[in-house]
Amino acid sequence: MKHLSDRQSNPFGLRPPFDRSDADAKPAVPGYGDPNADFHVIGDHPGRHGGTASGVPFDTGDDESGVRSLLRTLGFLTGDRPDPELDNCFLSYVHMCTLPDDRPPTPEEYARLERFFDAELRAINAHILVSVGEQATAQVLEAYTTQRSRVDLEMATLHATELRGRGFLVVPLADPRHWDESLFDAARDRLTSIHESDYRQTKGVATLVG
Template sequence: MENVTDRTSNPFGMTPPCERAVPGYGDANADFHLVGDHPGVHGGVDTGIPFTGTPAAERLQAALAEVGLLRSTGDEPEVGDFFASYLHMCVPEDEEPSEADYVELERYFDAELRAITAHVLLPVGERATEHVLREYTAQLHKHELDMARLHGTEILGAGWLVVPVRDPNEWESGDSERLVAALAEILDRDYHRESDLGRFLAGEETYRVR
């Protein structure tokens, strides 16, 4: 079912229990869903938009723009077939969110993810990758969370194709090019059918490293 809304920021009207939040941003019918940790890690504290306002966010935006998922970059990027959100959308006040904080806000993230029903999930960093692999692929036990190795690889989950992304704060030479190449290859094939097949193949070993 297609979502009918012209809102780019917080299209589903999420109201988490906090004074400041960075809600999901992008196309409510996107095929590609970028998943981050929280605003203090991946940006948006000042802009209110995920993955903006930091040098690391700019590096990631540039890679996404190269394959057309972003039509423009900056503090209010123009999106293509793309949505971004955080596991913990509230802005931390004084310290890192606790495990209980993540649990409390997980339902907001999960509601956005299931409303969008993207075909490709792009978890950024170790925490987001662990969460996505545990909750949406049932394959976490098969993979060591070595983000340098997982970066730009593919894992077929239960209805989603998952492509882990190394935290752009930690990118080294070649990491941007590796992600661009991986996304360009996915965009060149029928990833819709592949993600749908994941509903039946999630229990099999479908991990690939290029």
Template structure:
């Protein structure tokens, strides 16, 4: 089932539940990309992965651009860095609201935004979830798989692993500032492997065939 929308940014018209930014700053960085994508890239918040100026996830910051570059190399991204064209890829944050520079979301902040993230994730209904960093990975594994209690939150070990979820395949990505030699090449190779397979698995089975 396809979403009937041509909106690239915030295709479902979400409204943030709080605004803690000055009057002249952006309230939130909404989901962005192809609303019918098979791949859903999930970051932490705008202070980490960017977008406070552009309004686009995975822009501006070194970490955000490093992730964007991986997906550019694997054919999902083209065009400018600040307003890229995405094909078969949707990007969003577990915490979409912007905070003043230097501030980090609290546990309550994440909880307040969980229902918004969940609604958008289920509306996109992608096959492959790609959380970036420990915060996003922990949330995705807890909410969309039964695997979290069996896995240590060790991003060096989880990086680029294919983990079966409840109707999804989860492929965690280590946050770029923590990448060791070979981490970038590993996630590129994993994405290319998935693209070469029959990844459009039946919902609820979440296995790769091919």
């Protein structure tokens, strides 16, 4: 059973426990997109992957590059900034709060928000987890697969591969700040192939909240 909502931004009403943002930044960048999505794209934090001004994950101000361009190419994202429409795709961060000067979270700060990310992931209950960058990939592999101890987090090697998780198919992507044309094409081709396949067979035991 899927969660039904017409709201694209923060459809589950999550309220992270602290505000340490700069004055001109959103306090947090919660999940955004289709809450009934089969594809869940997971990044690190707003200071790394964007959205501190708009509140939309992966909004770096440039729709012609990075994750947003990839999603537009795949047909998941339509419309213009700052409120795009997402179909069959949900975006979120392992650490949704913004921090001063876009600094990375500390290990304690990641741990403090882990339950919020976990709640969002389980509520979406997607078939495909697309982890973007090393931190998000480590988090997804540690929490939702049995493969973390067997996988070397060399993102150039892991980029656009397929890893089986506990009821999920995980597709790691290198940090989009380092993509060139070949890495973009590899991500596009892998996700297109999965999208055109019978990917729902990847889903095992349901992981709904509660």
